[in-house]
Amino acid sequence: MYELGNSFLSATSQLLSSVFVLLMAALVIIAAVLYVIDLTQTRHTIRRNYPLIGRFRYLFEKLGEFFRQYFFSMDREELPFNRAQRSWAYRAAKNLDNTQAFGSTSQANDVGHVIFMNAGFALLEEEATDIEPIVYGPHCRKPYSSASLFNISGMSYGAISRPAVQALSRGAAMAGCWMCTGEGALSDYHLEGNCDIIFQVGTAKYGVRDESGDYDVARLKYLGELPQVKMIELKLSQGAKPGKGGILPAVKVSEEIARIRGIPVGQASISPNRHPDINNSAQLIERVCWLRELTGKPVGIKFVLGDVNWLDDLLRTIVDAGAENAPDFFTLDSADGGTGAAPLTLVDDVGLDLQESLPILVDKLIEYRLRDRIRVIASGKLINPADVAWALCVGADAVNNARGFMFSLGCIQAMQCNRNTCPTGITTHDPKL
Structure with missing residues (x-):
């Protein structure tokens, strides 16, 4: 039984090693083909000057659309709607607590910022009319x-x-x-x-x-x-x-x-x-x-x-x-x-x-x-x-x-409304989304 177990482990190890070598060889061949394609194409300067490596620029540019709002932008920075505006809408839609702690993050001194003048004697809820x-x-x-x-x-x-x-x-x-x-x-x-x-x-x-x-x-x-x-x-x-x-x-x-x-x-x-x-x-x-x-x-x-x-x-x-x-x-x-x-x-x-x-x-x-x-x-x-x-x-x-x-x-402002690839399914007709 011990020898049978060793044989099985040895065979599995050899198989995995062979698969790994084949995968690495395939990756090298694909990289070589892409390198030649990038070096000879005439449509993208970055890819021609930096074959293969230049492709990462487009990958990072694509991923930036999704990660920017989570890792880099402040709550009031994004357009067309910043995180503070979106968060209010999300919570209001779910009827969750929408209170703010500590203080405002809005720049009240910005040009065009609207300020409502409060009354000296606020209206009581029972005094409100339909x-x-x-x-x-x-x-x-x-x-x-x-x-x-x-x-x-x-x-x-x-x-x-x-x-x-x-x-x-x-x-x-x-x-x-x-x-x-x-x-x-x-x-x-x-x-x-x-x-x-x-x-x-x-x-x-x-x-x-x-x-x-x-x-x-x-x-x-x-x-x-x-x-x-x-x-x-x-x-x-x-x-x-x-x-x-x-x-x-x-x-x-x-x-x-x-x-x-x-x-x-x-x-x-x-x-x-x-x-x-x-x-x-x-x-x-x-x-x-x-x-x-x-x-x-x-x-x-x-x-x-x-x-x-x-x-x-x-x-x-x-x-x-x-x-x-x-x-x-x-x-x-x-x-x-x-x-x-x-x-x-x-x-x-x-x-x-x-x-x-x-x-x-x-x-x-x-x-x-x-x-x-x-x-x-x-x-x-x-x-x-x-x-x-x-x-x-x-x-x-x-x-x-x-x-x-x-x-x-549930919109997350992915800015893909025109591509039929909306990740939340709101602006796409792809049944998988």
Whole structure:
């Protein structure tokens, strides 16, 4: 038995030694092949000048995306959302303790930092009153009344996954807030939770387009009869990419998404830069009135403010047409708003941030005596209580938010929304994720 055991150990040791030698030989051969490839290729300077070793630069650059937030960045340093902001959203979503120990880590002296002036005699909890409902579209056949101040902004099915849409729909119903479909059309998953729905009409008219790309009147009438759809939002522009239509990479255009949107399978879904049927303010007001008459529901417009002269022209056109013909609400998006995919220059350098545009919009509505007629919905990075309170104090009637709700679903800000590789499964259609 002793000799048999020694023989077995000896045979196992020889086998492992042979496997190790083969593995080392394979690694040497692979390294040699990669060395030659790097030395002869002409696309990457680092790899050509430093064959094989230069490949680690790309590995470290890739890994840096994931490790930077855990090992190097301070709590208030990251963008678009720092760790302090994300942590608040995570804990609030789980209804966990959200208190802070020792003191603030925020730089209160930074330019633009908002400070709320406390009252001498604070309000007692029993003295607080309920929020009064706001009526959207009082001139419509089916006006919408809502007391919700914080709502789910447009995130298309396609840009986010089926489980994400389902979870948001159910959560919105529980919270009593509305959910915007985004420009990617209305799916059964939006309706599953029986929440209030804002249907967004993008420049490609997904979900309400015919074969030629024009409006499908029958589909619009169907939306008008659907009780869960409360309002229609005509999207002119989006915060992260003003002047650019929506972008859904081809890898995300499955058969189901193609059917819902009315587009070819497996081809990138790129919306026009603007509505082809709207060339000026007068045509915009005509389209708003047409949609409102057809559906019987409140119709508003979503835009990023850039040229203030455009806003003056629009408001003058509304005054000339009569207040009853005005859009029922303006959804004002911030230039630092979120997106599933957008060119970097548009993300960084186009449009006004909400901190600048919201006061301008509210002042202009007051100037043209339209503030009581047109409701204002603010959107863009408003995930923490102070941000939301600021927008309401400046003049917004309600707030929309998207990425805050993504954090509530478990988003870790991996910045892979456009690659179908989201590690938390929120912006991917890979069933394994």
